Amino acid sequence: MAKQDKQFVNDIADINTDFAQWYTDVILKTDMVDYGPVKGTMVIKPYGYAIWENIQEYLNKEFKKVGVQNAYFPMLIPESFLKKEAEHVEGFAPEVAVVTYAGGEDLSEKLIIRPTSETIICAMYSKWIKSYRDLPMVMNQWCNVIRWEKTTRPFLRTSEFLWQEGHTVQASMPDADKDTKQMLKIYSDCLRNLMAIPTLTGRKTENEKFAGAEATYSMEAVMKDGKCLQAGTSHNLGQNFAKASDIKFLNRDGVLEYGYSTSWGVSTRLIGALVMVHGDERGLRLPPNIAPIQAVIIPIASKVDGVLDKCAEVKEKLVSNEIRVKLDDSNNTPGWKFNEYEMKGVPLRLEIGPRDIENGVATAVRRDTHEKLQLHLDNIVQEVNNLLKEIQANMLKQAEENLKSSIVEVDNFDDLVNSVNDHKVALAYHCGNPECESEIKQKTTITPRVIHSYDSEHKCVYCGATSKYRLYFGKQY
Amino acid sequence: MAKQDKQFVNDIADINTDFAQWYTDVILKTDMVDYGPVKGTMVIKPYGYAIWENIQEYLNKEFKKVGVQNAYFPMLIPESFLKKEAEHVEGFAPEVAVVTYAGGEDLSEKLIIRPTSETIICAMYSKWIKSYRDLPMVMNQWCNVIRWEKTTRPFLRTSEFLWQEGHTVQASMPDADKDTKQMLKIYSDCLRNLMAIPTLTGRKTENEKFAGAEATYSMEAVMKDGKCLQAGTSHNLGQNFAKASDIKFLNRDGVLEYGYSTSWGVSTRLIGALVMVHGDERGLRLPPNIAPIQAVIIPIASKVDGVLDKCAEVKEKLVSNEIRVKLDDSNNTPGWKFNEYEMKGVPLRLEIGPRDIENGVATAVRRDTHEKLQLHLDNIVQEVNNLLKEIQANMLKQAEENLKSSIVEVDNFDDLVNSVNDHKVALAYHCGNPECESEIKQKTTITPRVIHSYDSEHKCVYCGATSKYRLYFGKQY
Numbered sequence: 001m002a003k004q005d006k007q008f009v010n011d012i013a014d015i016n017t018d019f020a021q022w023y024t025d026v027i028l029k030t031d032m033v034d035y036g037p038v039k040g041t042m043v044i045k046p047y048g049y050a051i052w053e054n055i056q057e058y059l060n061k062e063f064k065k066v067g068v069q070n071a072y073f074p075m076l077i078p079e080s081f082l083k084k085e086a087e088h089v090e091g092f093a094p095e096v097a098v099v100t101y102a103g104g105e106d107l108s109e110k111l112i113i114r115p116t117s118e119t120i121i122c123a124m125y126s127k128w129i130k131s132y133r134d135l136p137m138v139m140n141q142w143c144n145v146i147r148w149e150k151t152t153r154p155f156l157r158t159s160e161f162l163w164q165e166g167h168t169v170q171a172s173m174p175d176a177d178k179d180t181k182q183m184l185k186i187y188s189d190c191l192r193n194l195m196a197i198p199t200l201t202g203r204k205t206e207n208e209k210f211a212g213a214e215a216t217y218s219m220e221a222v223m224k225d226g227k228c229l230q231a232g233t234s235h236n237l238g239q240n241f242a243k244a245s246d247i248k249f250l251n252r253d254g255v256l257e258y259g260y261s262t263s264w265g266v267s268t269r270l271i272g273a274l275v276m277v278h279g280d281e282r283g284l285r286l287p288p289n290i291a292p293i294q295a296v297i298i299p300i301a302s303k304v305d306g307v308l309d310k311c312a313e314v315k316e317k318l319v320s321n322e323i324r325v326k327l328d329d330s331n332n333t334p335g336w337k338f339n340e341y342e343m344k345g346v347p348l349r350l351e352i353g354p355r356d357i358e359n360g361v362a363t364a365v366r367r368d369t370h371e372k373l374q375l376h377l378d379n380i381v382q383e384v385n386n387l388l389k390e391i392q393a394n395m396l397k398q399a400e401e402n403l404k405s406s407i408v409e410v411d412n413f414d415d416l417v418n419s420v421n422d423h424k425v426a427l428a429y430h431c432g433n434p435e436c437e438s439e440i441k442q443k444t445t446i447t448p449r450v451i452h453s454y455d456s457e458h459k460c461v462y463c464g465a466t467s468k469y470r471l472y473f474g475k476q477y
Numbered sequence: 478m479a480k481q482d483k484q485f486v487n488d489i490a491d492i493n494t495d496f497a498q499w500y501t502d503v504i505l506k507t508d509m510v511d512y513g514p515v516k517g518t519m520v521i522k523p524y525g526y527a528i529w530e531n532i533q534e535y536l537n538k539e540f541k542k543v544g545v546q547n548a549y550f551p552m553l554i555p556e557s558f559l560k561k562e563a564e565h566v567e568g569f570a571p572e573v574a575v576v577t578y579a580g581g582e583d584l585s586e587k588l589i590i591r592p593t594s595e596t597i598i599c600a601m602y603s604k605w606i607k608s609y610r611d612l613p614m615v616m617n618q619w620c621n622v623i624r625w626e627k628t629t630r631p632f633l634r635t636s637e638f639l640w641q642e643g644h645t646v647q648a649s650m651p652d653a654d655k656d657t658k659q660m661l662k663i664y665s666d667c668l669r670n671l672m673a674i675p676t677l678t679g680r681k682t683e684n685e686k687f688a689g690a691e692a693t694y695s696m697e698a699v700m701k702d703g704k705c706l707q708a709g710t711s712h713n714l715g716q717n718f719a720k721a722s723d724i725k726f727l728n729r730d731g732v733l734e735y736g737y738s739t740s741w742g743v744s745t746r747l748i749g750a751l752v753m754v755h756g757d758e759r760g761l762r763l764p765p766n767i768a769p770i771q772a773v774i775i776p777i778a779s780k781v782d783g784v785l786d787k788c789a790e791v792k793e794k795l796v797s798n799e800i801r802v803k804l805d806d807s808n809n810t811p812g813w814k815f816n817e818y819e820m821k822g823v824p825l826r827l828e829i830g831p832r833d834i835e836n837g838v839a840t841a842v843r844r845d846t847h848e849k850l851q852l853h854l855d856n857i858v859q860e861v862n863n864l865l866k867e868i869q870a871n872m873l874k875q876a877e878e879n880l881k882s883s884i885v886e887v888d889n890f891d892d893l894v895n896s897v898n899d900h901k902v903a904l905a906y907h908c909g910n911p912e913c914e915s916e917i918k919q920k921t922t923i924t925p926r927v928i929h930s931y932d933s934e935h936k937c938v939y940c941g942a943t944s945k946y947r948l949y950f951g952k953q954y
Contacts, residue, residue, distance in 0.1 A: 034604070037597065038551060044549040097578070098576060103625030139523065149580070
């Protein structure tokens with residue numbers, strides 16, 4: 001790293017020695033987010049929100065292909081609704097925010113701000129679903145939810161966050177199972193294709209599943225510090241919520257039956273994953289497909305005649321070909337701008353000065369490799385497009401290598417603990433006993449992330465009993 | 478109307494004799510909306526939500542053109558924030574919902590669910606804005622808000638609704654004024670171009686302005702029953718909120734000065750306006766540009782070989798040309814389907830049966846004129862596109878004629894009252910005295926909608942004093 005650059009990056013903590021502070025520095029200094037006035041809340045600033053909008057756009061397209069319809073359900077849930085499903089209320093009760101007063105008077109029934117909407121959506125479904133002809137019912141909403149958290153960090157864990165939550169009702173358990181897995185696939189494809197994030201996907205153990213679900217599937221992304229982040233979940237709720245909410249349908253045989261429901265969601269947590277999977281000592285690194293700014297144009301010697309005009313011309317060309325471009329023609333020095341957009345993770349920098357124009361080129365610098373290239377101005381759209389594709393592919397490759405190298409197969413508990421403490425994810429056999437799992441968690445704060453595969457040929461890494469499955473173990477965000 | 482049709486429409490109230498019931502019937506039976514479990518709340522179902530998404534898409538494009546950036550601010554506002562601006566707290570206090578308990582304990586400070594976000598956004602702006610270089614600051618958020626209402630109707634007035642709220646800070650009053658008017662123009666263009674709704678736009682009187690604003694501008698749409706609906710507002714807040722929130726910037730002369738802020742919003746009310754401006758005795762009529770389904774294909778004699786295939790082929794052609802098409806190949810009768818999609822307001826119906834296929838045509842029926850036409854299957858994309866454009870233009874023309882014919886110029890108070898009671902909007906001179914205005918309102922429930930023009934050459938229609946302006950008077954939703 002050149003001396004000059006070092007001076008610019010001084011104000012971000014060292015990613016290798018203080019990852020937590022590095023994260024906070026990066027998200028605040030790149031204007032992705034700020035702290036809200038109420039403890040535990042965040043303001044998502046335009047540079048962060050644009051990332052969320054790109055996720056929304058991608059998922060809305062994929063949702064549409066499989067028949068998901070967007071809708072909007074009320075945020076306030078009567079307290080009695082939440083109590084209908086026993087495990088559900090137990091799971092969420094400690095985290096809810098409660099409205100007790102509205103319109104100038106105390107409310108006769110307390111209203112819960114949704115921590116998730118199963119109970120209210122199922123209540124509506126119960127009204128709308130009468131027959132197998134009404135199934136499947138497949139709706140999604142983009143909304144805010146509130147879960148009152150003691151310890152919070154922007155994007156990763158906040159009292160209010162944004163998410164989408166999809167809710168389906170099917171006529172059979174296999175169909176509900178299909179929905180659950182289909183959505184997990186859509187999510188992991190989104191992370192891979194849009195965000196260049198590979199994930200570990202699989203079923204959660206009984207201890208770790210969603211409150212009220214039959215089965216929870218999750219995708220876990222592994223951050224640069226080796227910790228896992230639950231990046232999206234898909235729940236097969238079986239008939240639990242249908243029974244609690246009385247969702248009954250007349251099946252093809254004319255028999256009244258409870259429906260089989262699922263729910264699935266991803267949230268603004270994903271923005272945190274993006275930062276922690278790709279970032280480096282200089283700040284953010286954004287994969288082109290999700291970057292709010294894919295290329296930044298920086299005029300060199302901008303006062304020389306023709307430089308700004310050429311920059312504007314190149315910008316127009318790129319923009320009209322749907323490349324997201326910013327031209328920074330502010331009075332700051334080129335050096336300041338180089339640092340600024342590196343920190344902001346813009347995948348491609350285009351420098352255009354008098355000499356470049358003379359040679360009919362722009363000087364391009366890749367954020368992922370720091371490689372410097374000359375692009376031909378008369379073919380700039382295609383060359384930029386090609387480069388953006390290359391950067392996207394390379395960032396996925398780097399992330400895949402990181403993921404691969406962070407997984408360690410272990411066959412004894414000491415190795416498991418040591419690996420995880422050494423910033424790895426451990427792959428180990430487990431007996432499947434929830435008490436054994438809880439003991440590990442209590443002793444070490446290590447938890448099973450997802451089930452890798454079922455297996456009864458080995459011994460549990462902790463208690464030595466016959467194995468039930470092979471699990472990824474790690475620390476979690 | 479044919480006899481057979483009449484039987485189908487029986488279940489919607491008569492638009493001419495019971496407009497209120499007609500509205501409720503239409504929005505419920507077309508699956509736009511349902512009542513939520515908490516009094517005053519609504520569930521926006523997919524057919525209604527798709528309309529909202531089309532509004533979002535249109536406005537996001539227009540916002541981007543003028544430099545608006547989307548962001549997200551926390552929903553919960555400390556009670557003390559709301560109290561900072563005296564008129565603002567007075568205006569909103571009776572309508573707020575209050576969180577008093579969260580995360581298992583009573584909160585030390587009550588939190589208000591945003592009825593609008595001026596106070597919290599200005600608090601953040603105060604932190605972010607230091608110098609004229611930080612201005613203008615122009616952000617928008619799409620979110621839910623809560624205003625606890627005693628009397629509610631889906632879309633028109635609900636305890637929770639969805640909207641966008643934009644908030645800008647400028648370095649001078651003229652710039653804030655420019656923002657305010659620019660947004661009003663974007664809104665009224667949206668209604669005209671997307672929704673085929675012409676509006677009356679102008680400034681509100683002092684009595685009718687937003688709590689805490691210097692000036693409020695509004696666009697008012699006139700419903701088929703002659704009542705006005707405030708469809709969007711844009712507020713010049715002057716320095717009121719900047720002073721309350723301490724938004725100060727160092728101006729170009731190096732002097733610390735308070736900023737000049739604006740705010741502007743449209744909400745899911747617009748969906749109600751769409752219904753009540755265009756609907757008829759058969760139900761909804763949706764302008765093609767905003768219709769979730771622009772054309773519905775209905776197979777005739779669908780069991781005859783080749784009919785369904787041809788329908789699917791036509792659908793694919795239209796869909797791949799970005800026309801929003803539904804093929805209804807369900808087991809319901811064609812007659813049932815005709816009625817269903819008429820009620821749902823689908824602009825164009827395409828019937829395709831064996832005889833049509835033989836003749837190389839589809840039989841098209843326009844929702845706006847009930848006109849029947851033959852379209853050539855080998856040129857179907859262009860012919861459908863042309864027809865959709867014609868329908869859009871014709872619906873705007875019809876709405877403009879309705880608006881024009883609903884305005885009556887009056888020069889005495891009896892005529893004003895009689896006109897408004899006769900489902901008209903009255904245009905009359907007024908003295909501008911807030912007490913005179915309040916008296917009119919108290920006596921008649923008639924309110925000034927917007928200022929038509931300034932004028933001091935006439936007498937007030939009510940008190941006879943010298944006029945200040947000419948006002949549109951009407952009843953409001």
